Amino acid sequence: MENNFDAIVIGSGISGGWAAKELTGKGLKTLMVERGRDVKHLKDYPTTNLQPWELEHRGRVTAEIKAENPVVSRCYAFKEDAQHFFVKDKEHPYLSEKPFDWIRGYQVGGKSLLWARQTQRWSDFDFEGPARDGFAVDWPIRYKDIAPWYSYVEKFAGISGNRDGIPQLPDGEFLPPMEMTCIENHFREKLSADYKDRQLIIGRCAHITRAEPIHKEQGRVNCQHRDLCRRGCPFGGYFSSNSSTIPWAEKTGNLTMLTDSVVHSIIYDEKKGRATGVNVVDAKTKQMTPYYARVIFVNAAAINTNLLLLNSVSSRFPQGLGNDNGLMGKYVAFHNYRGRVSAEFDGLQEYTTDGRRPNSTYMPRFRNVHRQETDFLRGYAVGISGHRSGIGAQGWGESLKEQLLHPKEGIWRIGGHMMGETIPKASNFVSLDKERKDEWGMPLINFSIDYDDNDEKMLEDFFGQMKEMFSKAGFTNIRTTDSKQAPGLDIHEMGGVRMGNDPRTSLLNKWNQLHACKNVFVTDGACMTSTGTQNPSLTYMALTARACDHAVSELKKGEL
Ligand SMILES: Cc1cc2nc3c(=O)[nH]c(=O)nc-3n(C[C@H](O)[C@H](O)[C@H](O)COP(=O)(O)OP(=O)(O)OC[C@H]3O[C@@H](n4cnc5c(N)ncnc54)[C@H](O)[C@@H]3O)c2cc1C
Numbered sequence: 367m368e369n370n371f372d373a374i375v376i377g378s379g380i381s382g383g384w385a386a387k388e389l390t391g392k393g394l395k396t397l398m399v400e401r402g403r404d405v406k407h408l409k410d411y412p413t414t415n416l417q418p419w420e421l422e423h424r425g426r427v428t429a430e431i432k433a434e435n436p437v438v439s440r441c442y443a444f445k446e447d448a449q450h451f452f453v454k455d456k457e458h459p460y461l462s463e464k465p466f467d468w469i470r471g472y473q474v475g476g477k478s479l480l481w482a483r484q485t486q487r488w489s490d491f492d493f494e495g496p497a498r499d500g501f502a503v504d505w506p507i508r509y510k511d512i513a514p515w516y517s518y519v520e521k522f523a524g525i526s527g528n529r530d531g532i533p534q535l536p537d538g539e540f541l542p543p544m545e546m547t548c549i550e551n552h553f554r555e556k557l558s559a560d561y562k563d564r565q566l567i568i569g570r571c572a573h574i575t576r577a578e579p580i581h582k583e584q585g586r587v588n589c590q591h592r593d594l595c596r597r598g599c600p601f602g603g604y605f606s607s608n609s610s611t612i613p614w615a616e617k618t619g620n621l622t623m624l625t626d627s628v629v630h631s632i633i634y635d636e637k638k639g640r641a642t643g644v645n646v647v648d649a650k651t652k653q654m655t656p657y658y659a660r661v662i663f664v665n666a667a668a669i670n671t672n673l674l675l676l677n678s679v680s681s682r683f684p685q686g687l688g689n690d691n692g693l694m695g696k697y698v699a700f701h702n703y704r705g706r707v708s709a710e711f712d713g714l715q716e717y718t719t720d721g722r723r724p725n726s727t728y729m730p731r732f733r734n735v736h737r738q739e740t741d742f743l744r745g746y747a748v749g750i751s752g753h754r755s756g757i758g759a760q761g762w763g764e765s766l767k768e769q770l771l772h773p774k775e776g777i778w779r780i781g782g783h784m785m786g787e788t789i790p791k792a793s794n795f796v797s798l799d800k801e802r803k804d805e806w807g808m809p810l811i812n813f814s815i816d817y818d819d820n821d822e823k824m825l826e827d828f829f830g831q832m833k834e835m836f837s838k839a840g841f842t843n844i845r846t847t848d849s850k851q852a853p854g855l856d857i858h859e860m861g862g863v864r865m866g867n868d869p870r871t872s873l874l875n876k877w878n879q880l881h882a883c884k885n886v887f888v889t890d891g892a893c894m895t896s897t898g899t900q901n902p903s904l905t906y907m908a909l910t911a912r913a914c915d916h917a918v919s920e921l922k923k924g925e926l
Pocket of ligand 1: 376377378379380381382383399400401441443455469471472474475476477478480481482483484485627628629630665666667668670674758759857858891892901903904906
């Protein structure tokens with residue numbers, strides 16, 4: 367196989383798929399290296415069309431599998447029909463000084479096959495947050511820098527949503543929104559009446575609700591509302607690398623895929639003063655081969671990107687590639703998903719809602735937006751879903767038939783979960799173990815990440831505010847729960863290789879290039895200076911497309 371390329375992309379998940387699409391589309395011969403197996407759209411979704419009775423355990427994972435996989439089985443999507451897309455605990459061990467639930471998908475498409483597809487833009491309330499509130503470092507970009515790239519990726523990926531006109535959650539290039547249920551609409555109306563600064567909106571999600579020519583050209587059609595997304599969607603109804611960016615990149619004829627291939631390290635040439643390629647370990651034979659390129663995109667997902675860069679040592683960079691200031695691996699942050707709330711509603715019995723909706727509703731952050739109003743920094747968004755209980759048929763035989771023929775409907779219920787911003791800190795970090803290595807010769811990563819006082823205060827505020835909002839809206843039996851889940855289960859881990867203006871306090875510049883090694887770009891969650899409250903993947907996609915554009919223009923100018 368040819369060993370020389372114009373570009374190398376490490377990882378084929380959400381951000382790597384975009385890097386491959388953009389770089390190949392701009393004419394670069396690109397090698398995409400993926401540590402996991404190939405997963406071809408349509409062909410490799412083994413459970414996608416199975417009926418419930420065709421799944422041996424009716425969709426549940428067995429007690430044995432749970433016992434063998436205490437970490438991954440805590441993820442709500444780790445079900446019988448999707449377990450083959452998750453990394454099992456024993457196959458890829460890691461160390462955690464403090465509990466961290468690291469949820470991974472090692473295959474072509476990465477976690478793009480598993481994600482819940484919620485996609486919200488950031489605003490300047492997020493990009494200006496660290497500077498305003500005095501934590502982390504200032505972001506080197508503002509909303510105006512990324513806004514055109516949000517539009518660019520939204521049009522291609524297909525994002526459904528409503529234009530709500532909320533300053534802290536800018537509108538995007540939306541396909542028609544999905545509908546709210548009756549109880550969600552009730553809460554939306556009461557909330558707007560009771561609070562000037564709070565809104566409930568339909569989730570903005572990466573589902574095609576009205577296929578445009580650009581989606582049909584990708585071979586994708588409207589979401590069928592099967593709500594079986596985690597199995598892989600044969601309609602391409604939701605955005606994944608497998609159904610969208612990777613086949614698009616393949617069509618250019620410029621993409622070479624290397625699967626079952628673990629990037630061990632990035633090669634740095636001291637004389638040239640640049641990275642020249644990557645060392646790749648064949649996942650099966652364990653043989654190492656170098657591949658070379660002029661530009662390298664690191665998209666292994668936040669923590670693996672930290673691992674890979676820290677493992678890329680040379681005499682110029684003894685602490686890891688580009689890690690002159692020793693900050694790589696530090697300031698890792700996540701989303702605080704510990705808070706849950708549920709309630710009941712006695713009324714609206716004349717209404718029901720039929721069908722399935724692979725989406726929920728969303729309350730954008732309302733705390734500390736325009737001014738500091740609480741004794742904790744930043745705020746939280748809330749994911750909310752309401753339905754009428756009792757719908758759906760369980761069991762078997764006569765009782766199942768009876769429920770199908772004469773469904774009995776219970777009361778309306780509503781539930782919400784908190785999505786809190788955590789503050790990046792030097793004391794929340796990942797590091798490489800000095801002795802222990804995995805099967806592929808990579809050091810094991812060690813997590814030292816925890817909640818802090820700010821997170822605890824925010825959680826209490828969430829409980830208090832939700833109780834107040836639900837009771838004002840007439841809900842009863844309001845219950846709050848602290849899941850006490852470890853960091854990581856939110857699956858929004860970010861940072862460690864943060865962007866910033868100053869090479870003394872950050873690793874990447876405003877174009878996602880390593881300050882100290884300009885032909886290496888990091889555009890997955892590792893680059894995030896702070897976390898906002900939004901689901902992060904849309905921002906990774908937009909940053910990736912933007913960085914690719916910059917990389918290609920620099921290459922053309924002979925600057926890289
Ligand atoms: C159940 C679930 C629900 C989620 N819901 C949402 C949501 O609603 N909205 C949202 O924004 N985000 C959501 N996420 C998170 C989202 O999936 C991630 O943010 C996103 O996939 C990150 O993209 P990525 O490209 O950085 O990493 P990934 O998609 O994880 O891809 C990384 C790829 O790199 C490969 N790789 C790793 N190391 C190496 C190496 N050394 N060599 C070669 N290849 C390597 C991996 O195998 C993988 O294929 C969810 C995730 C899960 C699991």
